[in-house]
Amino acid sequence: MKHLCYKIFGVLILVMVIASSCGSTKEVVDISEDEKIAFSQKEGDTIKIASDTVGYEIIIIEPGYDFWLKSIAKPEGYYSQSFLENRNNIYVQEWNQRVLQPQRFDPNLYEMQIDYSPNIDYGYDVNYKLYNYFIYFQRKYNQRLGPFLPRI
Known part of the structure; x- marks a missing residue:
């Protein structure tokens, strides 16, 4: 019986170690x-972003x-317009979801x-x-707002 208790205790310790090592780590910016x-x-x-x-x-x-x-910020021209559009799509979707959940997000x-x-080409300046x-x-x-760490 004592041997069984040690095995169970050993398994519990192993599970706790694995669980703690698998925990999410908060990335610091x-x-x-x-x-x-x-x-x-x-x-x-006040910044006005417009596309006539x-x-x-x-x-x-x-x-x-x-x-x-x-x-x-990185200078204009550093990112391609398609990169900016792809990221903006992701960020806007998450932003809009958060607007709709005021009880969860500030x-x-x-x-x-x-x-x-x-589907609309807003141009480089707007996207940038x-x-x-x-x-x-x-x-x-x-x-x-997305899966990417916000870096400069």
Whole structure:
């Protein structure tokens, strides 16, 4: 009987070790000093993202975003338009899901849905600024809108 107890105890220890090693690890995003400055801005920036050809407009009022976009984000041309469109599709879908769940996600962060269609060519500028807003937002508010770690 004693031998059986040791075996059961040994199996329980093994299961606990395996379970603890399989636990999800939270990936930490390193925030630079320049980003901390951008994130600490109190005065609201207003960025207008528009495409005259498709009549599309987004207005972002977010303190520090303009500074972050100009000084920290990868420069225009770094990403291809198809890359930006693919990421924006993922981010917009998750964003809109969170807007619809105010009891689960902070309604002060996710206020309005974004009307973004993968069938419309919004142009490079709209996709670039929208993508970078999603990266800025995720890094500033420690959110994760997709399977990708929001990196610069």
